[in-house]
Amino acid sequence: MVSQRGLEVLRAIVQDYVSSREPVGSKAIVDRHQFGVSAATIRNDMALLEEEELIVAPHTSSGRVPTDKGYRLFVDHLAEVKHISTAQKQAIDHFLDESVDFDELLGRTVRLLSQLTNQVAIVQYPTLGATRVRHIELVSLGNRRALCIVITDNGRVEQRLLDLDTDVSEADLSELRSSINAQVAGKLLTELAESVVLLSTSVSPHLSSATNHIASALSDSIQANRQQKLVMAGTANLVRTEEDFHGSIYPVLDAIEEQVILLKLLTEMKADAHEVAVSIGREHSNSGLEQTSLLATGYTSAGESATLGLLGPTRMDYSNNIASIRAVARYLTRVLDAQ
Known part of the structure; x- marks a missing residue:
């Protein structure tokens, strides 16, 4: 059982690791965060987190990094709820309103979301069922x-x-x-x-x-x-974060190119327009994407639901990405409802 302070230590490790890409040690936590306890006490908390398989040492005598299980606990209980800024809201509104047709609107959506998050943005075309x-x-x-x-x-x-x-x-x-x-x-x-x-x-x-x-x-x-179709933007962002992938990044790129894999994962996540579903690392095993996280939420077009997604390394800014994909999906639905 992890104590409340242990959970806060996990939050600090996730946030610092996402920010720096460097394993996080007890001294760094004491220096950067106001826990009011000694480094030795933080080391004990980290040892308990490691026993729970929430963090791991990538090298001997190094700091600790979050595991998939640690990221999952962070996303479900510890991530701070963020809101996009007024300037970002205005940028989203302006950029999407300039679209001249449906195809351009979806293309603009993924380009915008990729720019906001520095991840791979994915949008699924809605089915034809209710389209008139x-x-x-x-x-x-x-x-x-x-x-x-x-x-x-x-x-x-x-x-x-x-x-x-x-x-x-x-x-x-x-x-x-x-x-x-x-x-x-x-x-x-x-x-x-x-x-x-x-x-x-x-x-x-x-x-x-x-x-x-x-x-x-x-x-x-x-x-x-x-046939279900996807539009994507920002694949180059993966190459810029290649250090986050152990071994070769090519299995990830191959899985992205094979769109059927992404369609299957997005379908299994059952995203809706009110929540952001998150699948982390090994949770989507046997896909080639075990070192990535996939975020998904829903949007609607003429009564038909479809999915907006984000893909990136497990070391990502979950709070910002969840806020961004939620906001863009809401604006996309609003623009489509107005047409």
Whole structure:
């Protein structure tokens, strides 16, 4: 059983180690923190923490560093609740509000979160379940080609190039555009292709082939978006902290590149929009990411939930990172709700 002072010593070790990357000794704790006891007393507390496998000595006669178990106790009970500054709030608000479409918004989100935390930022695309069609645009490109643009209620924009069998005039495209939007506006995106196919019997006979091409392209687009997708930024931050990884950093980079591993971990963490879930080190074993910590929280888009995540070495500023990912997720949801 760890005493209250022992827990405070653990907090000091985690904070000092995260700050300095150097093992923390009893004298350093006495010098930097106001415990009001001798270094010998702190050494006894550290010995008890070591017995509980909360800290470990990386080298003989060195200071101590936190273990995964120590970080877990720190995150669950000892980490101070931080709040981002007013300037950071304004920067988040301004940066995300400048996005012109859904894809750019998610790209800006991970770039911003990576800059705030110096970690790898990850955002998961939401599924299509509750997404509805706002408008479909058809643009002639000449040479029997056209561009089909689908705009959804959450600001998402999907584009598909159409290769048509016959020439289609501007008047034909206008008829197709009007007929399609009258049929599909407000419908679920998953119902889109089927609704367009039904139009082939109501448009002018010479446009039925073009209508079928549009339906096929929309079906392909929906199928592609059923696959869960991730957007990431800040992988270079891992290289800058390479000293935090024992041995080679390449297994970590390989695991990041293999997005299915991250998707599986994020799914298992079951993040929601009110909490930040944290998986530390060996808690996500057999993934290649055993020397990292993964933070995840939820955001919503058109009623669909998805995940925003952070990945970095276990030696990270958990308090700041938890505050940052929570704030960015809330702003992301707010921007999407406003669209």
